Amino acid sequence: MKQKAIYFRASPELASRVKEQAAKKGVSASAAVAELVEVGLEFVDKQGTIEDLKKSLEQERHARSIAEGEVQRLRREKQQIQEETGRNLRMLQDSYNGLLGHLRVTDLAVCPSCRQILSAYDVIIQRRCSQCSIAVSLGSVADPQRPGPLIRDLLAVVGGIAVFAGIVNALSNRDSA
Ligand SMILES: [Zn+2]
Numbered sequence: 001m002k003q004k005a006i007y008f009r010a011s012p013e014l015a016s017r018v019k020e021q022a023a024k025k026g027v028s029a030s031a032a033v034a035e036l037v038e039v040g041l042e043f044v045d046k047q048g049t050i051e052d053l054k055k056s057l058e059q060e061r062h063a064r065s066i067a068e069g070e071v072q073r074l075r076r077e078k079q080q081i082q083e084e085t086g087r088n089l090r091m092l093q094d095s096y097n098g099l100l101g102h103l104r105v106t107d108l109a110v111c112p113s114c115r116q117i118l119s120a121y122d123v124i125i126q127r128r129c130s131q132c133s134i135a136v137s138l139g140s141v142a143d144p145q146r147p148g149p150l151i152r153d154l155l156a157v158v159g160g161i162a163v164f165a166g167i168v169n170a171l172s173n174r175d176s177a
Contacts, residue, residue, distance in 0.1 A: 018032055018033055018036070021036065089168075092167065092168050093168055096168050100121060100125065102120075103119065103120040103121040103124060103125060104119050104120075104121040105119065106119055106120040106121075107119060107120075108120040108122070108123050108141070109123060109136075109141035110141070111129040111131065111132060111134065111136065111141075112134075112136070112140065112141065113129065113132050113134045114129060114131050114132040114134070116129055116130065116131035116132065118130070118136060118141060122136065123136050123137065123138055123141055124138065
């Protein structure tokens with residue numbers, strides 16, 4: 001391989017360090033300098049790549065910290081929603097249970113079969129006489145020609161109760177899912 005000579009001035013300290021290095025490696029000072037220059041150049045070349053790498057790592061770290069923050073935020077939001085849903089559900093269940101309790105103590109009609117007094121709960125929710133188990137409905141126990149005021153009111157809320165029960169059921173299922 002054809003070689004070219006490069007001359008440069010160096011401080012006495014640098015010159016003696018080059019000689020030390022050459023002696024350690026058992027090569028000539030010229031060979032030691034050539035090797036060091038080569039290593040140095042390679043290092044300078046790679047420096048740019050290392051800077052780029054550092055920068056992209058930094059960006060990646062930054063993006064990750066933002067994403068983690070977002071995950072934390074969404075997690076907190078989800079928990080808040082779950083807590084709120086739980087509270088609403090308990091409230092709905094409480095009022096639903098209250099409504100059922102109210103229907104249980106409201107005497108509504110008399111069983112056409114066994115003459116047992118039927119509560120609103122028997123007629124609207126169970127749709128069965130609690131004593132003889134005959135199927136009953138508002139239509140079968142109420143006189144359609146002369147519906148009493150209570151029956152009229154109850155007829156108006158029967159649809160509402162069905163929807164209400166549906167909502168409570170849907171929420172219960174979603175909450176336990
Ligand atoms: Zn009965």
